[in-house]
Amino acid sequence: MESFPVLSLTIFLPLVGVLFILIVRGDSETVDRNVRYAALWTSVTTFVVSLFLWINFAYTTADFQFVEKHEWIPAFNISYHLGVDGISMFFVLLSTALTPICILASWKSITTRVREYMIAFLILETMMIGTFAALDFVLFYIFFEGVLIPMFIIIGVWGGNRRVYSAFKFFLFTLVGSVLLLAALLALHFEAGTTDIPTLLAMQFPLEMQRWLWLAFFASFAVKLPMWPFHTWLPDAHVEAPTAGSVILAGVLLKMGGYGFLRFSIPMLPLASEQFTPLIYTLSIIAIIYTSLVALAQEDMKKLIAYSSVAHMGFVTIGIFTATQQGIQGGIFQMLSHGIISAALFLCVGVIYDRIHSRDIARYGGLVERMPKYAFVFMIFMLGSVGLPGTSGFIGEFLVLAGAFQDNTWVALLATTGIILGAAYMLYLYRRVIFGKLEKADLKNILDLEPREIAIFAPLIVLVLWMGLWPQPFLDVMDASVTNLLQNYQAALSAAGNIAVVGR
């Protein structure tokens, strides 16, 4: 597969779509229609191409696959280096799978400046895939930061009433974290003389330096993830973003933080990661319990789901930092599962928002009478979010808790309360929106899901159930890479331990 640059193709195919969209001409209605189709076909093609990654994936090796490497700035040892392993492969697929869904979800709700909207989404897709496929730190940073521009535009142009505030908050919060990551990247570049990620992964850094680098990485990834108390941009951004923007934000952008911890913090800075694990545990548990309680009190559906995202991401960080096989696999699985479920939940909100133009929970009630299909779809994702066995949410949370239990029973215990609270706020939301009496006048004529919406939800339902009932194919992909990650991690810790013993 060396000869065929499938990763580059996946990354840059959306940009080809952008070129097509730019040359579409005609009256405004034709343009809008053609632009939508062009964006949809581009993203679907990209998804199909990215499936090759899974089909040709070699399960037995922990090495990077589909590697492409070209010289870029040889004097500074910066190269155009791409590749995926068991950790990153699914995130690429998640990005390519959610983009066509987003474009379909915006089919009718976006009526102004359709061309710019689709261009922003396709550029965003390029940046997302690039982030997960980059094997050079500078390249990674370029994609990681580049995400900000299209997302800023998406929130700010097509968002709700307080869109300007939210867009700025999103951009500036993330940028503060990112520039600290940049400082760490510069320090690594100088120290190691290269920004090649596989080379950096194989290096050992002194403990003192690891601590500083870890904190800088943390600043960026914790904002992106987001972890409590750096999460305050998320509810604003989610509430004001258009539906598809929320979907991508929850589905993919948050995962960049978790991916960063897995790709950089743990393997490059094992000693510091070990030392800072209590900090991560504490913040994650606060996130899980506190944001769940906050979610319980929300009046706005999107805000509720946004806070639930923070809680679910708390499980991810706990899983990653348990440094156990189950914990890390659970963390990755939880990210994928949350990527699908939270995306679907935002789509569910989008469905009724398109009809009634309100996100207020109190505006709804008794929808099951007019919208049985919708009630069913919403139920599946609600239960997935709660972590009902048989859905993907269960597998992720169970593995994380199993890993946490091995490392620290108190963490496991406290995190479990989050599941109970999660069930509470989700069921409460569902009861208020779907059940009860159908009293509001405008709800009496509300229409059930149309074929386009069913087409959006069907693949997501299949995925949630597939991952819940038969997770093995997903776990198999991660297995070798996670094992390798842990071996190196333990080896680094014990090597440092030996030095400490000898030093005494």
Add this chain to the structure above:
Amino acid sequence: MEPVILAADLSIAWPELFVAIGAMCLLMVGAFQGNSSAKMISWLVVVVLFVAGILVIAGPDGHVVGFNSLFVVDEFAAFAKILLLMGAALTLILAMPFNAREGIPQFEFPVLILFAVLGMMMMVSANDLMSLYLGIELQSLSLYVLAAIRRDSMRSAEAGLKYFVLGALSSGIMLYGMTLVYGFAGSTGFDNLAALFADQAHEGAPIGVIVGLVFIIAGLAFKVSAVPFHMWTPDVYEGAPTPITAFFAVAPKIAAMALFVRVMLEPFGDLFDQWQQVIWFIALASMLLGAFAAINQTNIKRLMAYSSIGHMGFVLVGLAAGNQTGAQGVLLYLTIYLFMTVGTFACILAMRRQGRMIEDIDQLAGLSRTNPKMALALAIFMFSMAGIPPLAGFFGKYYVFLAAIQAELYTLVVVGLLSSVVAAFYYLRIVKLMYFDEPLDAFDAPVGREISMIVAGTSVITTLFIFILWPVLNGAATAAAALFAL
């Protein structure tokens, strides 16, 4: 002096000679033909600049000095000259339709630009405090006149006068510093000074030299408008006619910064420990002031003034590092700064409504609906100035900060990066106005062929800088190496 030697000396100064002769000839043409020839002279000046650029490229390889070591030609000088020639040519092209429209008919305008450019080329190639001062004064005097070229406009005259008074003061301070250095070191030649300080490195330079050095730094900091010598910048930027502001923002900044780097690293390179903290402070202060003071600006030219103060702060980070990567980063940053700034000013020049120039930032509201192409270009420049990858501005910051990390200036790096977040706020505000807000009346169309082409060209370069990064960086590496070769 032997005639043979003179010929050898002249041969290394071909570009400067060409510009000087060209300027004088065009001055004569203008004097005889009158203001009606202004447009022709402008184009001829562009041609002269272009030919001078070719002569620079065709110049000698390596480090060559001439005119009794007053004048030096090396890769560093060549790189900086190419940049400032490009900057001058692009801004002059921008100025032509403006001048024709706004009634600046004087043929002196392009000729003065040419004289200023000659002074800048002299600055970049100076190898002696005397030739340095000569270059600076030739440049400055031309710029004072240019700032006030609209004699009947109060703002323009005020800008010119302010620039002149403060500029003369700073030149005086610098000259005083030079006399101190000469008094204590006994020479004005860069080579002699470098050799002298290298000998004295272990015992430390005399205090008089240090005081003189600080005065020289103050004068140079004024020319690059670094804090705390920046006060003139917003007023002059705002008051001068917009194309002149564009010119001020680009060519003199590049020349003065290149000169700054050479003076610090060549003659005073061994006094690094003494001057590093000064540069460290002015870099830090410039970045912070550039970031915070711009937030409340409502006039886009004033905003650009603070923005350029901030950018000069970032460039000075590369100088504060004092190593080869730093010099390389400075040149890379200046290259990127050139394209971003010229592009932005081209957009500003296109901001006209009912035949009048608009400078209020709020008037950009909704530009993405009324003029999507210009809005896109301006958004690209703003994101690039904020340093968001994959746009060009990011790479400039990357390399100056990489140099600073090498020099272990961690505080400078972290504060600088955080100040770039503050600066991002006001760049984003412009994007917000153009994309998020409801449109006002459209700007006048058409904006003019020259402006459209420059906007298109610079925005494409800013966006796709990734692809030319390597050759530019390579050129900057050779140029930076020339400074450290001695």
